[in-house]
Amino acid sequence: MTDTSKKEQLYELIRANPFVSQQDLAVELRLSRSAVAGHIASLIRERRLLGRAYVLPDKRPVLCIGAANLDRKLRTLETLQMGTSNPAYAEEVHGGVARNIAENLARLGLPAALLTAVGDDPAGSALQSRAESAGIDTRGSLRLNDTYSGTYTAVLDERGEMVLALADMALYDKMTPEFLASRAPQRSSAAMVVADLNLPQDTVATLLQDARRDAVALVIVAVSQPKMARLPQDLHGLRLLVLNRGELETRVGRKLAGDAELAAGCREVQAQGAQDIIITCGGEGVYHTSYTLAGEAGLTWLPAPKVDVVDVTGAGDAFAAGVCWSIYQGNNDLTLACRRGLKVAAMTLESPDTVSPLLAADILEEISEFHPLHLPQD
Template sequence: MADASKKELLYALIRDNPYIAQQDLAEALGLSRSAVAGHIAALIRERRLLGRAYVLPDRRPIVCIGAANLDRKLRSLAPLTMGTSNPAHADESFGGVARNIAENLARLGSKVALITAVGDDAAGAALLAHAAAIGIDTGATLKLADTCSGTYTAVLDGGGEMVVALADMALYDQLTPACLDIRATLRSNAAMVLVDLNLPRETVAALIDAAGRDQVPLIIVAVSIPKMARLPASLHGVRLVILNEGELAARVRRDLVTDSDVAAACRALQDQGARDVIVTRGALGVWYTSTDGVGHLPAPHAEPVDVTGAGDAFAAAVCHTLNLGGDLALACRRGLELSALTLACTQTVCPTISHETFRTPLLQD
């Protein structure tokens, strides 16, 4: 291929992802690093590039790293009977913990980038198009050939409570430390990095190390009890861990019977290096660490229509509030508010969420 064509392809890659590393460009185009540097220098001389993609502090994105799936929900129209066919209503939407949080953040008005993996199928193309339409930067997403995008299928009872869920998310194992290193510039320039535990354990460990080195706040969001095994032993460098009671019990390897048990488990995670911990307990509200020990906030009354996405909405409100300078208590109050809105909605991300959602809080700040 002629040098001019290589240069134009390189320019297109940079337009798609201004944070792309030279090594990534070299691998994509089959060029040496020195050849890539030469093309970049030529583009700068032509004033088609004005230098690397530095980001002003007030416009730094919250970078969400993890799953972006096609979600399928099957809601029973009658009491469920195991071992036989049940009448149900089916619904499809975009999901995945990191993607859901990113969408909530974007709707709240935060600048957001999403690092995930998608296949070369219609679902992957639709996921990326939907994200771009609501203002999420997906330029750093890993696109995998001959691979299906992730799927999550939940079975809900008539009251909207989840009975069982099945997830096909093996493609996120491709989000390796080396893959994330190529995207290090985006992460190091972030206002905050949020990671879900659909990532491989070694990737989570590498991101924790990088957060401490780059001094970028890192939020870890648990996704299930089995995937708690992906949380490394050392949490030094972690700003906040958000998880539910079952996931916390799995981490500390003991039952949590009383409030004192929950408080002690939170302190155990702090001893492992996490600065703060939030524990969601459904209708019992949330527990969060503070300078005075562990605080508690009751859950607001809600009439659940569908529980899917409520925890992701909570995490998004927490991150949005912390990024704007709010404290953890206010972040949790707003998390409960956004979670309640989502519980009352049939969609995974409530479409009425906007930058004005917290102007008149439903809960007393």
């Protein structure tokens, strides 16, 4: 067999398993380690591989880093009454911001990977199994002994709107900068990184530092007002921050009543280094940062489509996934990205599932041109 055919065989083995070791390749192809290394070097020179972990150009995933929880949803059957027992319907589903975004992306046809932490309990096994069955690469995730997996318990009213949520997510504090360093092969393969703020502040700072160094798009998704404290002051390297009005108010330390004040708050966060910001407003719609022809920074408003809400759980994560899908395509039109995000969120709101089973690779391709409402800058 010629050297060329051996190299092609090696390439196909790497396509099947980008994390295969050189020793395994040598055994499979009956070659020396030095011969395998030579073929890999040749493929890298040809740009058919991109370096560490044998990254394939057409297989670079969106890497989602953060929470994968067991979500418990309690929905009242009638109007909720505080201070007393309410008849309710209960269910358990797989959730977590990073995990939900990864599953949405996988269903939308993108290669998706997940770095999370799970316990050694049945919930941890189920979370990992569900992710893998959805096509998500979880090989770098942290399995903690003698620890329960993260949980999120939401109380919903009879219309499916959230009344209260409780989160037990202390295990994500184990996802330290040292943990990130130990997962260098998985991280080096990413075309984009999406992180939620369940991570420790030092870990988020490391992701920002790496984004500046490697020029890989980093999207951060806020999870609550208390966890805004985990967002570092220096945001240089941040491609996009997705948060709601309350979380933005927490960041700037004041109420943002009108559109002009909201725009001023966004400019303040952009001055800290964030390139773009999206402010979600639930069922009403979203704002995103934009610029006038004169180069002045302001906001663009997009209303949400009207839907019959079945369950709000996961809608925000679905929106973020739709936005990331659009950015992954190389399109920098944030209005288009938000329209795609709103489409995925609407499908999720109309579904009893945290991730809509109707999502498919071609769902978002039909969404293109649109003329949004540009708000006054002052």
